[in-house]
Amino acid sequence: TDYQTIVTAARGRVGWITLNRPEALNALNVQVMRDVVDAAEAFDADAGIGAIVVTGSDRAFAAGADIKEMEALSGSEMLMGDHFGGWARFAAVRTPVIAAVSGYALGGGCELAMMCDIILAADTATFGQPEIGLGVIPGMGGTQRLTRAVGSFKAAELILTGRHFGAEEAERAGLVSRVVPAADLLDDAQRTAEAIAAKSLPSLYAATEALDVALESTLAEGLRYEKHAFAGLFDTADQKEGMAAFREKRAPGFTHR
Ligand code: HXC
Numbered sequence: 001t002d003y004q005t006i007v008t009a010a011r012g013r014v015g016w017i018t019l020n021r022p023e024a025l026n027a028l029n030v031q032v033m034r035d036v037v038d039a040a041e042a043f044d045a046d047a048g049i050g051a052i053v054v055t056g057s058d059r060a061f062a063a064g065a066d067i068k069e070m071e072a073l074s075g076s077e078m079l080m081g082d083h084f085g086g087w088a089r090f091a092a093v094r095t096p097v098i099a100a101v102s103g104y105a106l107g108g109g110c111e112l113a114m115m116c117d118i119i120l121a122a123d124t125a126t127f128g129q130p131e132i133g134l135g136v137i138p139g140m141g142g143t144q145r146l147t148r149a150v151g152s153f154k155a156a157e158l159i160l161t162g163r164h165f166g167a168e169e170a171e172r173a174g175l176v177s178r179v180v181p182a183a184d185l186l187d188d189a190q191r192t193a194e195a196i197a198a199k200s201l202p203s204l205y206a207a208t209e210a211l212d213v214a215l216e217s218t219l220a221e222g223l224r225y226e227k228h229a230f231a232g233l234f235d236t237a238d239q240k241e242g243m244a245a246f247r248e249k250r251a252p253g254f255t256h257r
Helices: 030-044 075-080 087-091 108-115 130-134 142-150 152-161 167-173 182-197 201-216 219-235 237-247
Strands: 006-011 014-019 051-055 060-062 097-101 104-106 118-122 126-128 178-180
Touching (some): 006 030, 014 182, 030 087, 060 097, 060 108, 087 108, 097 108, 108 126, 108 142, 178 182, 201 219, 201 237, 219 237
Parallel strands (some): 014 051, 060 104, 097 118, 118 178
Antiparallel strands (some): 006 014
8 A cells, every 4th residue: 555654564463554754753644644544454454463563763753743734723624624533543443552652752642652552662762742832732632541541640740831751751650561772662562562463363352442441431331341351252262272272281373263
């Protein structure tokens, strides 16, 4: 497929999406949204892919939504055009998605990372929700997902000041899964994604959806969801294979069914 703003590749069972708008530090315009959403949905529909990595360049994961593109829009154009609506489709992808963040992950870039299941950060990464300095607020989920990730007082301080913060602070706050040396980021992301992609796809789907439910529901609703999702996996071939392999002291050969 000819994407204009990203480069895609399949490495084994891992699908890679690399943002490629270096002249704008990977700022997320409408074309980037279309390309990323299309690529992620294509990988999601491919049973040969068991994990997706989204990354940018050394200098920038993404420096935010494209300020120059949205500057002149009216409120009603923003709302009625559903300017950022496509991102909901990206967030709904069931295949586990790893954000491999190096450099700037600001505004919509930080929000894109938070739509992923796992955030791996280079020790040089810089995060922030600087929208308040532009006279607006985070608009791709930041006020909601950052609050769930780091708690309300930490999120309020970050969103109201708009200050940048580093990978170490992000990890301490619970915004990133793991910090790795910058030089190892892409290899680590591939290894992590391979380890995930080797698991049974039905169980991965059930896990990513149950993790989403945890953020969206009460404990009682979430536990009820988990009970049914767990039971449903006992109708998969891979559950029988995984448990037989344990009993027979061998590695499982999952067929993703
Ligand atoms: C459009 C951007 C951009 C952005 C960088 N560029 N960020 N263009 N939108 N978000 C462009 C610059 O204009 C410049 O192009 C080129 O990328 C390189 O950027 P510089 O500023 O020259 O680089 P540097 O001095 O190293 O500073 C890097 C930076 C700074 C600290 C990341 O670019 C910056 O502060 N960017 C904006 C960050 C931000 O506010 N993000 C939040 C956006 S709002 P030219 O051609 O001009 O030289 C948002 C809302 C999300 O994300 C919700 C939407 C509903």
